[in-house]
Amino acid sequence: MSNRVGIDAGGSLIKIAYEEDGRFHYRKHTIAEMDGTLNWLKTVFPNEMISLTGGRAGIIKTRFFPEAEIVDEFSAACDGANYLMMQEGLSNAENSLLINIGTGTSWFKMNGESYSRVLGSGIGGGTFMGMGKLLADSSDFATLVGLAATGDKGNLDLLVKDIYHPEEPPIPGDLTASNFAKTEEINSSSTADQMASILNMIAETITLLTLQTATLHNTKKVIFIGSTLTGNKPLRNSLEFYCQMSGLDSYFLQNGEFSGSIGALLK
Structure with missing residues (x-):
């Protein structure tokens, strides 16, 4: 051949x-x-x-x-x-969603050899890189991922536990109530914290869109591919966490990019 x-x-x-x-x-x-x-x-x-x-x-x-x-x-x-x-x-015998996180993100309904694109979003790797250039003045993907891995999103994002303190919140306290809402801390926050918040916002947005689309198409099986996931452990960990919390079964294909x-x- x-x-x-x-x-x-x-x-x-x-x-x-x-x-x-x-x-x-x-x-x-x-x-x-x-x-x-x-x-x-x-x-x-x-x-x-x-x-x-x-x-x-x-x-x-x-x-x-x-x-x-x-x-x-x-x-x-x-x-x-x-x-x-x-x-x-x-x-691949049952309904599943394929989520391709590249420069933007696309969602596909799949069943065997049958598939159709059902959703798209401009939120994706291009968002991460563009915000990285604005906030960290870097266009190096690995550098930006490293910053996000060491940052603390809670220094910028208003978390559920921040609102309920000192009471016990009715949902997990580390969930985001509002992205980048700690306005008084923004100027004093580190670049790593800022990149962690950006990455978390991307993960949350993709998961929410995935959950809504999976519900619409009656599946809990979601499969992630795309270059934005390569070497990006913080994003993968966040997607796994949010999917598990949402009742979704997530898979990440090796060489999916x-x-x-x-x-x-x-x-």
């Missing part, structure tokens, strides 16, 4: 899945590295089948791979996620 290559070119990253001797391999680069990355790919795989997906697929086809096939990005993400689910022994490029490859 000929080797195959799938490229998912989104708003921030180029993700590549390629088959070599029957095994899948993965690479990830920033959009700023596009020219060098794709010229390398043309050199290493000069005669392979190339499939493209994502918002920049048309540009890449025109400039680098005129013979390539363009695959719808939503189909590619779901097909790739289905493949990874099978690899991990996770059943490459679902789109895998789906393109499989086409």
